Amino acid sequence: MKKIFLILILIIIIISYILFSAPKKYIISSSLPLSGIMKNMGESIKYGTLAYYNNFSIPDKEKIKFIFKDDKYEPDLMKTNIINFYNNNSFLLYGLTGTPTVKAVLPFVNEHSIFVFAPFTGAEFLRKNKNVVNFRASYKDEIEHIINYLLKKHINKISLLYQNDDYGDEIYLHLYDTLKKHKLSLSSVGTYERNTYLIDSALNSISSSKPQAIILGSTAEIAALFIKNYRKIDKNVLFITISFVNPDKLISLTENKNNIIFSEVVPYYKANITEAKNYLTSLHRLNPKTEPTFYGFESYLATKILINAFNHLTFPYTPEHLKKIIKKTPKNILKGIPIEYKNNQLLNKTYLYKYKNNVFKEIQ
Template structure:
């Protein structure tokens, strides 16, 4: 008879994720009771206006974990990624996180977005569960410091500092900001203001768009008509940014558009088509296209082996890289895996070379990288560095 403890282990070790969604025979089910897996919970937008960010982040991580499991996993344990859709809405993300915690997943991995990650953060700290590589650069998830939160990517402060530096070096000092009206947008705006302040400048004008909305008419009017900025820094997701760019150009704007990485580079390019030409996006992971070495070559090879019509993109590259670094932490845990031993292992990664992308964690600093560079979109669907 299945005991309560067995049922808890069934949930903890992700039986369904391990064996697939097909019907299990009695023999398979009994054998599965003896199996274990390292189960990770991911809340991300799989539907809605930000869905490409979640789908690509999930796809990149899955590429790595699938290859890892085919070669024996970590210490004989497969790593199972359970992803739940939150539609890029904080309350749904909170509910997903509560379910993951009740199901006793080992860690939370690859959440997508600032407002959603912030909704999960109190639960992370309360239940002391590792929260690894959220797709956000917001300072509010880094300060105050949490022992349970690990960031792979550079911050929005890093990204906006590079953007403002390039604009001002080009003599473009009339800079406006278009941002999402939530914690993510505020984080980007704060970064721009912070970078401009070092040069005794302020944003020329600021306008917002609601999360999961493409209602940009008021923002276009506020930023373009009568203001004539040299450049507009954009801090939103791909659909709203694409809508703003199209409408701003229709209104006669001829300046430059700069986006932070969370916009979703490939998704923005797909949305804009030929109108993508000249749009700049800051990046926090290596260029995933073209001839490559190291972790980028590994990612490209895994993508090719998987088949299908998937093409290299930055968000999936981030998911793949996050899975690789997380797995290194698992390997360093020792013979008795636990959440505490995972945190200790990650904090011991003082100089991990993940194939040309260096990661450094310490007990006092859980931001693994400050890597940032700029890319430019073309009108034929390419991305140039």
């Protein structure tokens, strides 16, 4: 009898633990630039996230809460945000934006084993971090695709404009290594400081070698300014942007859209695929005045993956369990967009676009 009683007590304890171990509300926290030079990018990510969250039927929706905090694309501000998120019981970090900013908070993330999903950077060091699961393809993937395209077009005099920080260093190193594989080297390089518009030195450094193509590892605003000024030197050079250069913002800032190729990690948001159509419909419902963007579409898709994982989250209701579910996301969950978890990322394809007749057209 005593044995049966003890078993019943044990069962009650286990059931109580299961019932009460799940948090009353899952707080998903995001630090991103909602003001300053990168405001457009941060807002696109925020609205893309809310477009999915607000417009689809989600079981126990009231248990999930997104929090967005501004960091102006500054590492110290992101670090402050992350510490506050941690102290206020965030379940995970989502959509952290920028290579130098994310790199600055990794020591704190690693020390406290905080789960980070879908940071908006293609940095290679995030492909090797056990606390991070990436959604987008890497900068390395993008650069290899770009160089293969250029070489097929017999373009081998290639220069680079890059931001003088961890983001720019990533682009430089991958480009250097990729060209080296083809027994080539960079024609010239030019740098500028983050959150500034000081590009005169870069213009001089790059133009001296007369490249056929210039890869832009910058922000959209800097890319637009650089293109405008460089065309006064050479009207025929080809410009290629990395995905961190917001294509939609760059187009709005650039009068002459010719001879620009845009590298991206998601299909065009106006493509004839189910997910793109759903994104446009959902964004319009959220706010008819908000313009669709590649970043918005990327965050919309990443949010769908995240919410799907939450819908399958059961005991023990931990971020580690959620991470395992995300890694096992079905390959066909995004209609028209293949996903496969490898190299610690879910998307593995990159795309090249040109802008013509007011739309982005994929270069096959």
